[in-house]
Amino acid sequence: MAAVIGRRGLAGLGGAALGAVAQFILVVVVTRAYPADEAGAFFTATALALMVSGIAKLDAGNGLIYFIARARTYSYLGISGYIRAALVPCLLAALGAAAVLYPRLGPLAALLPFMVVADVLLAATRGFGVMRPTVLLDGVLVPVGQVLLVGGAALAGVSGWGLTVAWGVPYLPVLVLAAAGLRGRVPRTPYLPGTGRDLWRYTAPRSAAGAIQAVFQRVDIVIVAVLAGPAQAAVYTAATRFKVVGQLANQGLAQSVQAGLVRALADGERERAGELYQAATAWLVLLTWPVWLAYAAAAPWVLRLFGPAYGVAVPVALVLAGTMMVATACGMVDVVLTAAGHTGTSLANLLAAVGCTVLLDLALIPAHGALGAVAGWAGGVIVKNLLPLWQLHRRYGLHPFGRHTLPALRRTAAA
Template sequence: MTPTGTRRGNGLGRVLRGGVVNMAGAVVSAALNLALIVAITRAFSQDTAGLLFSATSVFLIMAAVANAGAPDGLVYFIARMRVFGRPEGVPVLLRLALGPAVLASCLVAAGLMVFAGPLAEALGSEEAAAYLRTLALFLPFAVLTDSALAATRAHHDMSVTVVVDKVGRPLAQLGLVGMIALSGSAGLLALAWAGPYLPAAVLAWFWLGRIVRRAGPDDPAPAEGTPAEPAGTETTGADRSPVGAEDRDERVTPAVFWSFALPRALGGVAQMGVQRGGVVMVALLNGLSGAAVFTAATRIMVVGQFGTQAVLYAAQPRFAELLAARDHAAVRSLYQAGTAWLVCLNWPLYLTALVFAPEVMRLFGDGYEAGVLALVIVCAGQLTAQVLGMGDLVLTMTGRTGLNLLNNVMSLLANVAVCVLLVPAYGAAGAAVALVAAALVRKLLPLWQLRSLVVLHPVSRPVLAATGSALVWFGALPLFLDAVTGGGVPVLAAAVLVGALGHLGTVWRLRDRLELRR
């Protein structure tokens, strides 16, 4: 039985188109977010910056708790509905998912209001309570935004995420923070950071409504040069098995949806705890100024995550469709091509920051040079993490959210344990080691757990080509220029310019090997 919404092949063309749209937004978003952090660190003291970064980290962790896994559940089940020709079930699914998520967000926001005082005492700042209570007001809007954008991505519409989340919201945050900096009223920083979530939620849901109303059965024509399959047949092969009628008749009940979403929610909380918990741990164990330094040192990782999300957001619904059709060969092909794209996008960033770490940290102002070692550690860890690819996403799209939860909890435990051991003595550098350890745990475990379903490994021609290009243009060339000239901002700018031109030329020349022609 052939699923109505899928076709032969791994869908690299559709993923690549979505990835290009996301990447355009990611570049703008990365620049805006970096500018936001630089504006805060240069306009306010380290303690004030550390307070804001710690409070917003608590907000983002609470948002991960409140969304209850609804965004991932919406992507997974909407993609399956489209595969099996049942898009009319999407409005019902949205109501099923959003009711509990909105209720949970209101309860979490109320809890954050109540416990803002004790959290402020733990952070060692009375102002923290006002920051946390202000942020709590906007928590439901953050959850609504995440869910709406996830549903649009499940329809392969990436433009909404780009306009609303990648460009609109950070641009509004930067503008408001700039106004606050000019006025000198640091007490309004939390409002400036969280306020844009309200219009973002309204716009995202308006856009989703338009998409759902015009959606029909996703039945694309076969790729050019590919013969259409006869009705009632399934492509056979070593890695493809027939799709049974039980899949076709699947109905998404509340029990089915939340049995998928809730474990993913807990995993998402653990994952956000790793990404943002380090800031809070440094604030608790090393002071607010240490949290500001750690946040600045890890900004390069956050900038890289925008490039990663550009690929992941585009690949997520396609992985769900391929796994629903049990086309494991196409899953492997998409995984390896996606890993090569991640390396092409992110290795230049991390290699450049690794070579010119002192110059990068001076960007944030006086006193932030203490984060150079932390930046080097984070970049080295992220280079390894990018090569390991997106096995955790594939694991989630198989429906094994319990394993995903286990992996993220193990990652969080590794992060907390290393932070407790190293942060009191080494500050931001100790937290950076903890972050790298947690990332490697979360990347390696899925590849081992998926071995019985589909063997995924990043060693492939596309990945080797991508790593080779990045090492030459953003590793060897900057090191040579640094050794010859002694470094400095002009050398950094020249190395980035020449490296970017050389890397783009190499990627274009190797576009067939990198699966960039489709």
């Protein structure tokens, strides 16, 4: 168990760290190379693409992880059917979204199906307990490729749709390589009756939750652009770019332990599930709190990397840092909740969080711009973390910190 966190967890965090740095560099490149209005339009378009692709994924990836992780050797022959049952609805949803959004996103819309299918295939590899494809492809190839291609486009004077296409192209090789990585693990077998029904019975509530989560992560940028203009959207994106550190770190740890949590909770081993949860939370706090404290202290200087006009966003950075420290202290509460099968409860929690964010955004952004947007986002994050934290305590007695924390850290360090 310690080896899971020690090797896979830290590998996931390594990929998350590289991705966070690359995304930060990408924002610096765009804000330095283009006026605030044009930079804001780029950030809005890419946020919209990520939001829509997150919706079109239907959370099928987590459904695949659930079924693949629970499978035993004798049932591996049905896994190819689960993968096909997951891919078809997601692909259809992505194609529909691409057609609808083409007038708004241009050629970037045509890349949405590739983004969606690549994510689902990478999730299937994690169902087997393998982290390397996700770390190398999603954690390294995509963000580094985006920095190189967008930077090259900026040097060449490309703007508008050409810049967004440069951002989206790295998803093409990810799809090809993820599919190749699965071929050796999954024998292609006839489709077993009931496979799709089983998959989507579990995944359907989580599909809505995944869509809401995708909206929650990106809707603030779109609302700022609509209510306060693209220049304010650029300022808000720059000041909150560091929130990707927490998101990616949490994602990296969650990806590494999700399959183990599913197995532990399915087998009724709450002790083992609690140890995994507490070890992951401890590492999340140890590795991200120094980042947030440093960002809060250095915000006046860090924000000027984006350009002189971005120095006014220091209060936004302070709210961001404080909120992320609270969120990381709760650990990956939603992952644990869904690993226990409570997808409907997770959906209700996300609805409450998005509702809180949107209401606060509508009330605060017109008068306060980027600061109002980060306040709305912070309210949603608090709701999103505290609700499942209370539910896990009430139903399973699970806590992010406890008697397993220090022993788990010692065993993880040894591993």
